[in-house]
Amino acid sequence: PIDADRLWDSLAEMAKIGATAKGGSCRLALSDEDKAGRDLFVSWCEAAGCTVTVDRIGNIFARRRGRDDSLAPVVMGSHLDTQPTGGRFDGVFGVLAALEVVRSLNDRGVETLHPVEVAVWTNEEGSRFSPPMMGSGVVTGIFTLEEILDKVAQDGARLGDELVRTGYAGEASVDHPMHAYLEAHIEQGPVLEVEGKEIGVVTGAQGQRWYEVTVTGVEAHAGPTPMRLRRDALVAASAMVQAVQRVGLETAGDPCATVGILDVHPHSRNVIPGRVFFTVDLRHPNADTLADMDRRFRAAVAEIAEQQGVSAEIADFWHFPPTPFAEPLVDRVREAASGFGFSHRDIVSGAGHDAVYVAGKVPTAMIFIPCEDGISHNEVENISPADGARGAAVLFETLVATAGR
Amino acid sequence: PIDADRLWDSLAEMAKIGATAKGGSCRLALSDEDKAGRDLFVSWCEAAGCTVTVDRIGNIFARRRGRDDSLAPVVMGSHLDTQPTGGRFDGVFGVLAALEVVRSLNDRGVETLHPVEVAVWTNEEGSRFSPPMMGSGVVTGIFTLEEILDKVAQDGARLGDELVRTGYAGEASVDHPMHAYLEAHIEQGPVLEVEGKEIGVVTGAQGQRWYEVTVTGVEAHAGPTPMRLRRDALVAASAMVQAVQRVGLETAGDPCATVGILDVHPHSRNVIPGRVFFTVDLRHPNADTLADMDRRFRAAVAEIAEQQGVSAEIADFWHFPPTPFAEPLVDRVREAASGFGFSHRDIVSGAGHDAVYVAGKVPTAMIFIPCEDGISHNEVENISPADGARGAAVLFETLVATAGR
Ligand SMILES: NC(=O)NCCC(=O)O
Ligand SMILES: NC(=O)NCCC(=O)O
Numbered sequence: 134p135i136d137a138d139r140l141w142d143s144l145a146e147m148a149k150i151g152a153t154a155k156g157g158s159c160r161l162a163l164s165d166e167d168k169a170g171r172d173l174f175v176s177w178c179e180a181a182g183c184t185v186t187v188d189r190i191g192n193i194f195a196r197r198r199g200r201d202d203s204l205a206p207v208v209m210g211s212h213l214d215t216q217p218t219g220g221r222f223d224g225v226f227g228v229l230a231a232l233e234v235v236r237s238l239n240d241r242g243v244e245t246l247h248p249v250e251v252a253v254w255t256n257e258e259g260s261r262f263s264p265p266m267m268g269s270g271v272v273t274g275i276f277t278l279e280e281i282l283d284k285v286a287q288d289g290a291r292l293g294d295e296l297v298r299t300g301y302a303g304e305a306s307v308d309h310p311m312h313a314y315l316e317a318h319i320e321q322g323p324v325l326e327v328e329g330k331e332i333g334v335v336t337g338a339q340g341q342r343w344y345e346v347t348v349t350g351v352e353a354h355a356g357p358t359p360m361r362l363r364r365d366a367l368v369a370a371s372a373m374v375q376a377v378q379r380v381g382l383e384t385a386g387d388p389c390a391t392v393g394i395l396d397v398h399p400h401s402r403n404v405i406p407g408r409v410f411f412t413v414d415l416r417h418p419n420a421d422t423l424a425d426m427d428r429r430f431r432a433a434v435a436e437i438a439e440q441q442g443v444s445a446e447i448a449d450f451w452h453f454p455p456t457p458f459a460e461p462l463v464d465r466v467r468e469a470a471s472g473f474g475f476s477h478r479d480i481v482s483g484a485g486h487d488a489v490y491v492a493g494k495v496p497t498a499m500i501f502i503p504c505e506d507g508i509s510h511n512e513v514e515n516i517s518p519a520d521g522a523r524g525a526a527v528l529f530e531t532l533v534a535t536a537g538r
Numbered sequence: 539p540i541d542a543d544r545l546w547d548s549l550a551e552m553a554k555i556g557a558t559a560k561g562g563s564c565r566l567a568l569s570d571e572d573k574a575g576r577d578l579f580v581s582w583c584e585a586a587g588c589t590v591t592v593d594r595i596g597n598i599f600a601r602r603r604g605r606d607d608s609l610a611p612v613v614m615g616s617h618l619d620t621q622p623t624g625g626r627f628d629g630v631f632g633v634l635a636a637l638e639v640v641r642s643l644n645d646r647g648v649e650t651l652h653p654v655e656v657a658v659w660t661n662e663e664g665s666r667f668s669p670p671m672m673g674s675g676v677v678t679g680i681f682t683l684e685e686i687l688d689k690v691a692q693d694g695a696r697l698g699d700e701l702v703r704t705g706y707a708g709e710a711s712v713d714h715p716m717h718a719y720l721e722a723h724i725e726q727g728p729v730l731e732v733e734g735k736e737i738g739v740v741t742g743a744q745g746q747r748w749y750e751v752t753v754t755g756v757e758a759h760a761g762p763t764p765m766r767l768r769r770d771a772l773v774a775a776s777a778m779v780q781a782v783q784r785v786g787l788e789t790a791g792d793p794c795a796t797v798g799i800l801d802v803h804p805h806s807r808n809v810i811p812g813r814v815f816f817t818v819d820l821r822h823p824n825a826d827t828l829a830d831m832d833r834r835f836r837a838a839v840a841e842i843a844e845q846q847g848v849s850a851e852i853a854d855f856w857h858f859p860p861t862p863f864a865e866p867l868v869d870r871v872r873e874a875a876s877g878f879g880f881s882h883r884d885i886v887s888g889a890g891h892d893a894v895y896v897a898g899k900v901p902t903a904m905i906f907i908p909c910e911d912g913i914s915h916n917e918v919e920n921i922s923p924a925d926g927a928r929g930a931a932v933l934f935e936t937l938v939a940t941a942g943r
Contacts, residue, residue, distance in 0.1 A: 216804065216806055217805070218757065218804045218812075259807065260806040260809075263807060321759045321762040322759065322761075322762025322763055323763075323764070324762075339761070341761070343807060351913070352623065353914065353915060353916055354727065354915040355794060355796035355798055355819045355821075355915070356727075356746070356794055356819075356821055356887075356890065357725060357727025357887070357889055357912070358726075358727055358728075358888070358912065359727070360786040360787050362912070365796075367779060367797055367800060368779060368780070368783045370776075371776035372776075374776035375773070375780065378765075378770070381765040382765050382766075387764065389760060389761055389763070389765065390765070391760035391808070391810055392772055392776075392811075393802070393805070393808055393809050394805055394807055395772060395800065395802050396802075397798070397799060397800050399621065399622045399623045400622070400798070400799050401621055401622060401799065401915070402664065402665070402799055402817045403663075403665075403670065403819055403889075403915070404621055404915045405796055405915075406798065407623075407916070414760045414761075414808055483761035483762025483763070484762055485761065507762070507763065508756070509758065509759040509762070509763075510757060510758060510759040510806070510808065510809045510810075511757040511758055511812070512757075
């Protein structure tokens with residue numbers, strides 16, 4: 134029910150904005166490139182006859198009228214911002230598949246009972262500004278608007294100021310009505326590809342706990358300071374990185390444990406590091422197991438700090454519990470996949486998505502498509518046009534079933 | 539034979555330039571603060587009747603005439619640049635103790651046979667621009683002038699341009715004649731303090747080998763990427779940091795092994811690091827043992843890379859062999875300390891100093907004084923005024939004995 138070539142062309146067109154050397158995309162949230170991507174999206178939606186509104190946290194909603202336009206809209210969407218060395222499909226696929234559904238509804242002259250909207254959520258990645266999923270988090274009351282507007286990026290920019298600068302400090306209330314929410318996304322992992330499945334029916338998302346750890350030792354000269362007298366913050370922190378890895382390797386189920394950022398102070402070749410800052414990201418589909426990972430991580434950090442004669446502070450940075458999606462809507466995704474004869478399997482999302490926050494407010498489901506070698510958050514991230522078309526087709530069917538005729 | 543209060547006041551005055559929050563100094567090589575420190579030094583030397591010349595790498599030589607001014611000068615000196623969070627004495631003490639010797643020669647109307655000079659060497663620390671000891675390295679032919687002028691700082695500045703900008707791109711040849719070289723310095727380690735010695739008679743410096751290591755894994759999403767499929771560059775690099783520490787701990791004698799810089803790419807909380815860069819600094823007084831440390835370090839890096847499925851490249855960055863100082867001059871330092879009745883011991887320098895390069899060209903010796911808790915390369919670095927005065931007195935005696943009457 135969709136135009137596979139048009140979808141593919143739009144993906145290619147969007148990928149030109151912030152294109153990176155190795156074929157990926159860099160459109161950090163509310164950067165010049167993110168603004169250019171948003172502007173292109175808005176122009177496409179207006180060309181498709183949609184009414185575009187922007188809310189106070191910069192979320193964009195492109196609306197196609199419903200037969201009863203007073204009903205709450207069925208919203209499809211995802212994000213256009215990327216990681217620093219991100220791919221061309223993470224987020225973008227969900228947004229442009231949703232736009233393709235709207236274009237296709239137009240082509241076929243299909244009227245839906247509920248209005249239909251395509252949403253672009255602000256700063257899903259959580260890379261330039263952290264934590265992730267800010268736009269959807271404000272709309273669902275996880276974060277207050279004020280705290281998010283005041284977030285400061287690694288580069289020193291304030292989020293509220295960047296919204297104004299890029300022209301996306303909208304007027305609409307963040308209390309956005311929704312009847313249901315659907316998000317198509319690349320899997321970002323290897324499961325569908327390895328098992329040869331065309332569609333992932335996402336039953337929910339695993340829980341996440343993010344931390345910031347600061348290790349403080351004693352700066353000293355790398356030459357005349359005897360090994361046994363050192364209190365080297367990096368020696369301690371690197372043992373903690375190993376411990377985080379062990380927490381991941383030694384947990385049953387599908388655990389994740391990652392240190393993505395590690396900064397050394399004072400950052401000089403011949404100075405024993407006096408302070409190290411690093412981030413930790415723990416994930417598990419089971420809440421009890423995640424709590425156990427949390428305990429083991431904290432114990433390991435405390436033990437290493439003690440051994441190495443340094444101090445270590447752990448700050449909770451962000452977390453959400455394992456989040457199930459709405460069963461009737463998940464069933465509808467499964468039926469749509471089966472209806473097309475696509476091979477599929479149920480899957481738990483390893484990543485957080487805007488859908489996770491929205492699921493706390495309205496019935497929500499997600500559709501996964503495979504990505505090459507399971508690689509994401511990487512410039513070489515890739516999908517096949519056929520996989521993209523299948524995902525958009527399942528989104529079309531689920532949308533129409535949910536929005537009604 | 540010196541004015542202890544005047545020396546202490548000059549140290550305090552210099553410490554006001556680039557003063558840091560915790561009582562240290564930040565005068566990174568050829569920064570605005572380094573320029574201000576140099577300007578102050580030059581004004582003091584001119585007030586003391588010296589003729590100041592600057593060579594093409596920015597080394598400053600302040601000359602006091604000798605009875606036979608055609609003879610090569612006896613040079614005393616050290617450096618005024620500091621680490622990012624450096625102390626008030628590392629380098630500065632050696633420069634201002636030398637200036638105090640000149641001031642004291644003036645006060646007493648002492649004529650020396652050889653001319654006497656106070657040298658400030660450019661970029662000893664090797665922090666903003668690396669490697670260390672650049673000014674003395676160019677004068678002694680270790681580096682070519684051209685390669686050093688082209689060095690680029692972490693902040694993107696070119697050394698040659700910073701010399702021009704700060705007004706220290708001098709005209710004098712870098713082939714500077716010297717009869718002998720004497721450098722007073724804080725120990726930067728705990729040995730003298732622990733043993734209650736007032737003076738360290740430095741017999742030479744331990745050898746150093748510096749490296750740069752780049753670990754390359756595969757960037758991927760921190761959520762949906764299973765632990766067993768990861769090729770995490772930071773997990774590998776942190777095991778390598780542990781291995782460097784073990785090389786230090788498991789070597790006999792007085793080994794040092796330090797990772798001072800470690801940078802993670804792409805530096806995002808939810809991306810498995812695809813690349814890590816880190817520096818390694820290995821030191822030992824014995825050349826064979828240092829070569830053995832080198833072998834064990836390389837083997838450990840290769841083994842960990844293999845285990846973790848990542849690649850690791852080791853680049854040699856900088857090195858010098860264990861360097862003995864000139865025995866007759868070292869004896870003169872020992873005699874001067876004994877003559878004053880100062881407690882003393884022979885000691886090998888754990889740090890590199892400009893004296894190490896100069897020792898390859900002319901007879902060289904160093905005088906160490908204790909520093910509080912053995913701490914250096916730290917804002918809290920400290921000495922007692924009495925220890926400073928003792929070091930300057932030994933420098934005075936050794937200088938007069940070497941320059942002749
Ligand atoms: N899809 C995605 O990358 N979301 C960001 C939050 C996360 O790391 O799970
Ligand atoms: N004294 C000093 O800090 N020199 C720099 C070279 C080294 O790290 O040994």
